Amino acid sequence: MATIVMDTLSLSDKDLKDQSPEHSSDPEQIEGETINGQLVQQQELPQTIMPNLNSKRPFKCQICRKGFSRKANLENHENAPASETHFSCTFCLKAFSQRAELNNHIRSHTGERPFKCSMCEKAFAHKSTLINHERIHTGLKPFICMICLKAFSHQSTLINHEITHSGEKRFVCVICLRAFGHRSTLLNHERIHSGEKSYKCSVCEKSFAHKTTLNNHMRTHTGEKPFICPLCNKAFSHQTTLINHKRTHKVHDDIALCQM
Known part of the structure; x- marks a missing residue:
């Protein structure tokens, strides 16, 4: 297995060039955006403006999920021979359109975590995960709710928060049709119908449907009074x-x- 990893990670520039798509010089294929006349790669852009860039590329390739601003460019991309369009993972044969995407994916097989936090030395497979983690230490909250101006460290938390303003409830229980704003709330609710109790006390083995109930119960054993x-x-x-x-x-x- 180790030999396969080294062969994959040590592909020469010539090998990679032979696998790369012929239309890689097309500006539509470059992962980035032109700002003030200069091409800025997506990983260099603040995360707060990434959704806007994605919305400009609504036509997605069903194989590699690359986005295009024009349908014609997507069709050209999809019609190109597969051997000229994708980098393939030697472990699972999943295809990627760029070398960086393949390298990121390979870490899911090798377990490599090259991005280390300078404050707690915790390591991550992807740089974006490290950036999100570091906000725990710095307290940075760059994602702002435009309605109440509350700030959040992660975009996913902001999206969940915004539901409290919109009142949107798109997660519906198929048994009683009760609707919820968050998927996690629906999953908790569904245990009422199923009777599932997956949270077990390690002291007396009593089971509970929700983790919060288990945490409350554990205090009867530990005597904790927080x-x-x-x-x-x-x-x-x-x-x-x-x-x-x-x-x-x-x-x-x-x-x-x-x-x-």
Whole structure:
């Protein structure tokens, strides 16, 4: 297996050129965008403007998912001989239109993680994953909701947040037709119908349908009390117990006011 990896990763420039598409000089084939008269490659662009670039290339190749701004260019791409159009993975024969895409894919087979975080030394297979991870350390939140101006570290989190404004509920339970804004919420709901309890306590082996319920249950074994009353510093195992406790402070305050 190691020999195959080395052969794949050490392809000469000539070998790669022989495999590359003849239409690679076509500006439509270059992964980038012209800005102020200069070609900027996609990986050099801020992630916040990537969706706009993708929307300019709506015609997608069904084999390699490359996008084109004109249907004619897509047809030319698809009609080119496969041997001249794609780089093939020697492990699974999946085809790619560019050398960089193939190299990224090969890491899913080799387990190579060349991109290391300088702050915690955690390693990643792709540079984009490293960039997303580093925001945990830096606190950078470049994705802004245009409605409430709330900021997020990741674009996927922003997309999920925007659903709270639109009220869109496109994930529908096929059993009771109840709709949800997020797929994860639907999956949690479906366990009500299936009776599935996939979260098992490692201490008493009791099972639960949801991870949050398991976490709450585990505190009965560990004695952990993470919910602290800000008024008297009393600690509780569950948030609902803390909420009920806070009401006792309000009652006492009301009685004190009445006695004054």
